[in-house]
Amino acid sequence: MSKLSRMSGLKSGLGESLARRFIAALAVMALLAAPALASDLVRAGQSDSIEFDRVWSAILDEAGLDAEIVSAPHERKRGMFVRGDIVLDCCSIPAWRQRPEEKASQLFSDAFFRSTEHYVFRRGHAVAPVENALKLRFVRVKGFVYDLEAPFGTAIEVHDIEEVLDHVASGEADVAIVNRQDFERRMRLKPRPLVLGPVHTVADLRVRVHRSRADLLPRINRAIAALKDAGRIEDILKETDVEKAGKGEYAGVLMVGRSDTIGTQRMWREILAEAGIKAVFVNAPQARKRRMFASGRVLLDCCAAPIWRMRDEEVAVQSWSDVFYMSREVWVFRKGEAVPVATPEDRSRLRVAAVQGFDFHDQESFGIRVPGQDIDDTLRLLAAGRADAAILGSLDYEVRIGKDSDVFERGPVRVEVGLSVRAHRNAAHLLPRINEAIARLKAEGRIEEIVQEVAAESRSPFKK
Numbered sequence: 499m500s501k502l503s504r505m506s507g508l509k510s511g512l513g514e515s516l517a518r519r520f521i522a523a524l525a526v527m528a529l530l531a532a533p534a535l536a537s538d539l540v541r542a543g544q545s546d547s548i549e550f551d552r553v554w555s556a557i558l559d560e561a562g563l564d565a566e567i568v569s570a571p572h573e574r575k576r577g578m579f580v581r582g583d584i585v586l587d588c589c590s591i592p593a594w595r596q597r598p599e600e601k602a603s604q605l606f607s608d609a610f611f612r613s614t615e616h617y618v619f620r621r622g623h624a625v626a627p628v629e630n631a632l633k634l635r636f637v638r639v640k641g642f643v644y645d646l647e648a649p650f651g652t653a654i655e656v657h658d659i660e661e662v663l664d665h666v667a668s669g670e671a672d673v674a675i676v677n678r679q680d681f682e683r684r685m686r687l688k689p690r691p692l693v694l695g696p697v698h699t700v701a702d703l704r705v706r707v708h709r710s711r712a713d714l715l716p717r718i719n720r721a722i723a724a725l726k727d728a729g730r731i732e733d734i735l736k737e738t739d740v741e742k743a744g745k746g747e748y749a750g751v752l753m754v755g756r757s758d759t760i761g762t763q764r765m766w767r768e769i770l771a772e773a774g775i776k777a778v779f780v781n782a783p784q785a786r787k788r789r790m791f792a793s794g795r796v797l798l799d800c801c802a803a804p805i806w807r808m809r810d811e812e813v814a815v816q817s818w819s820d821v822f823y824m825s826r827e828v829w830v831f832r833k834g835e836a837v838p839v840a841t842p843e844d845r846s847r848l849r850v851a852a853v854q855g856f857d858f859h860d861q862e863s864f865g866i867r868v869p870g871q872d873i874d875d876t877l878r879l880l881a882a883g884r885a886d887a888a889i890l891g892s893l894d895y896e897v898r899i900g901k902d903s904d905v906f907e908r909g910p911v912r913v914e915v916g917l918s919v920r921a922h923r924n925a926a927h928l929l930p931r932i933n934e935a936i937a938r939l940k941a942e943g944r945i946e947e948i949v950q951e952v953a954a955e956s957r958s959p960f961k962k
Contacts, residue, residue: 540564540565540585540586541566541584542584543567543570543586543587544569544575544780546642548659548680548683548795549677549679549680549683550589551753552734553588553611554588554705555753556730556734557588557718557722559778560721561718563586563717565586566756566779567753567779567780568584568780568782569780569781570782571657571658572639572640572641572642573641575641576597579706582708585708585710586707589613589703590703591701592704593645595706604706604708604709605706605707605709605712605715606705606707608719609702609704610703610722610725610726613678613703614678614699614700615675615697615699615700615701616676616677616697618673618674618693618694618695619692619695620672620691621691621692623672627695627696627698628647631646631648633651634650634673635651635652635670635671635672636653636654636674637653637655637656637661637666637671637673638654638655639657639661639662644675644698645699650673654671659680663676663681663690666692677701681694687793705718752777752798753795754770754777754797754800755780755791755799756780756781756782757801758784758853759894761897761949762801762823764952765801765822765945766800769822769932772935772938773928773931775798775932780796783871784853784855786855788807788809788855791816791920792814794815797921798932800918800920801823801917801918802917803825803916803917804818805859805913806915807920808857809857815922817926818918819918819919819920819921819933819936821918822918822939822940823916824915825891825892827890827914828909828912829887829889829910830877830880830887830906830907831880831887831909832906832907833903833907835886836909837886837887839909845864845865846864848864848866848886848887849865849867849884849886850864850866850886850887850889851868851869851870851877851885851889853870853871853872858889868884873898874898876888877898880906881905881960887909889912895908896949896953897952897953899960906960919932
């Protein structure tokens, strides 16, 4: 969490500019006095449970950790933990993580909650799961491990719990196992013809800590103890969407989407800090992050424009803040290889490199769309000749390429758009605070300062 957000209360007694200088001075003093604090920036795996996401955020915040939440498919995330690509993960028990390489690399926190795992059936099709196991098609998330009393006849593996529930609801599978809290929340967000069956197991959920960061374990345990003593974990799990909106908070700490670009991510951090909103950033591929927003797993996201977020499921749940930065979307070509792009016929001849999950107003006119994992990947595709053009925001162009590139050249402006923050309907009550923060930062010239800072600091491999 940004140090600025923890100090935001000082502003009530000081002038705005004096408060900002005072906070900056304290931050510098803290860095000089305790350089080890830099290690508190940690990468943590996102919980597979939409309900325990909020508990996990509260634990990280109570522990005082500045965490970047990494969203990945379950099986991939287990490998990332073993390699140390993430050093914290939630929420599991030792019995679920018994691979030799996991046992060699993991430590477990104290238990923070007893979770009941239930069998789940399609309404009207519930049966005794153990006695009929061999007749049943069992669906699970790839990488999930269960201590089954009897083997099922068929096992189906899918990507996430949403797909698990969809498979049972559609009749593609007969049975699943899901924790009660997650089941109830997902059913509120997307009702399905499903029912809970008998309890499969009761799990004492814990946080996993990589052995390379064993120093974090005492802090995690103290945070868990504090939250349990205050009854906060039970409160978080009892809160309904309506109650949270009425309180003007969402379980205290929000999971928010990380911006896809360096400059706008810094703007986003400062907007949240200025608004006094505690947040944990979720780092996920663009396509996955958009699904997470639509489902309510990510409640605030930045930095985009309405014309880029027009899918029905997004329009149904999103509201937008005021504009905080005007961005120009530009064509990018290899040096000396610019081509016409003015007409649909021109664009139909092009292979266009673009981040998977990004939408463009004229994308139907592209000849071939070449998907990249992120912005740097699209530039690599273009440099390698696997695409004829790429599309970047003007800020990204300045940060990653600059004016004197030997590899790329900037083409014409495609469209000028205002970047905003979007809020899920469950967090729309935060928009007035966000708009006030945006207004203050723009009035102080801070947004433009960030543009200059990020361009000057860039160490992009494409900038020559």
